[in-house]
Amino acid sequence: MHPLPSRMRAALTAGRSVTVSAGDSPLFRYGYGAAQPRLSGLHTLAGTALPATIDWSPPHAGPGPATHLALTDLSAGPATATVAHHLRWAAVDEWRSLTASLAGDDVWLLLFENTVTNTSGRRLPLDGPSLSLRAVTAPSAARSEWQAAHGPGHTLVVVDDAANLQHPPRWAGLSPAPFGAGARLLQQDQTIAFRYAVIIASGGHSPGALAALGRDALGGPFPGTGDPAPRGHVCHGEHTRRGPIHRTRTRVLTRQCESRGAPPTA
Numbered sequence: 001m002h003p004l005p006s007r008m009r010a011a012l013t014a015g016r017s018v019t020v021s022a023g024d025s026p027l028f029r030y031g032y033g034a035a036q037p038r039l040s041g042l043h044t045l046a047g048t049a050l051p052a053t054i055d056w057s058p059p060h061a062g063p064g065p066a067t068h069l070a071l072t073d074l075s076a077g078p079a080t081a082t083v084a085h086h087l088r089w090a091a092v093d094e095w096r097s098l099t100a101s102l103a104g105d106d107v108w109l110l111l112f113e114n115t116v117t118n119t120s121g122r123r124l125p126l127d128g129p130s131l132s133l134r135a136v137t138a139p140s141a142a143r144s145e146w147q148a149a150h151g152p153g154h155t156l157v158v159v160d161d162a163a164n165l166q167h168p169p170r171w172a173g174l175s176p177a178p179f180g181a182g183a184r185l186l187q188q189d190q191t192i193a194f195r196y197a198v199i200i201a202s203g204g205h206s207p208g209a210l211a212a213l214g215r216d217a218l219g220g221p222f223p224g225t226g227d228p229a230p231r232g233h234v235c236h237g238e239h240t241r242r243g244p245i246h247r248t249r250t251r252v253l254t255r256q257c258e259s260r261g262a263p264p265t266a
Contacts, residue, residue: 008081035065048153064090091120127183148207159214161195
């Protein structure tokens with residue numbers, strides 16, 4: 001068992017990256033300014049380094065490189081740290097938020113959520129992968145809510161939000177692959193959203209128990225904070241009349257709608 005750090009930290013290297021730490025122990029570095037923004041340098045709370053990297057690209061053919069536009073949130077408190085930003089791809093605009101939270105003496109949780117708006121002027125077939133966890137060995141699987149992998153000194157679990165398109169997804173290793181041969185179409189100016197919980201723990205934990213933590217984080221308060229995550233909020237102007245956005249909003253997504261006027265410096 002390891003004592004919980006007194007505070008989370010989010011250190012900015014302007015225009016390039018944010019390093020999130022629990023006390024003095026780094027948990028990950030997020031290269032938000034890169035052409036392919038990704039999380040690297042993942043560690044457990046005990047300091048075990050994980051070989052995994054985490055990234056997300058628009059799930060259509062030829063997404064191209066990303067261009068960072070502006071940070072919309074950079075904050076840290078006793079139990080959580082958040083980095084959020086707007087970015088632009090060749091065919092879509094994206095808003096992305098990463099919230100790390102302490103979930104136990106040797107467990108922390110990453111909540112990944114984004115909104116994606118089709119700005120291409122045409123319909124986009126969604127037929128590619130979504131969240132990608134590389135350099136992690138896990139068996140591919142048929143449709144399921146979550147997937148787990150084990151390594152020396154760590155257990156890693158990814159949970160798909162029940163409101164994501166094509167839930168539950170198929171899995172390519174530890175990466176959800178929701179879109180099969182029948183592509184879904186993203187209409188012009190339509191916005192959809194994706195959410196995932198990634199749980200990083202020391203070895204010896206039950207994957208099922210960790211997956212339950214992920215479900216709780218996706219559907220309720222952030223672990224260890226008691227801070228509720230209200231559902232049902234929709235950003236005005238971010239969906240077309242063809243139908244509502246494909247998932248409900250959490251506290252972080254709601255904050256994105258409310259904080260565009262004063263983004264952090266980046």
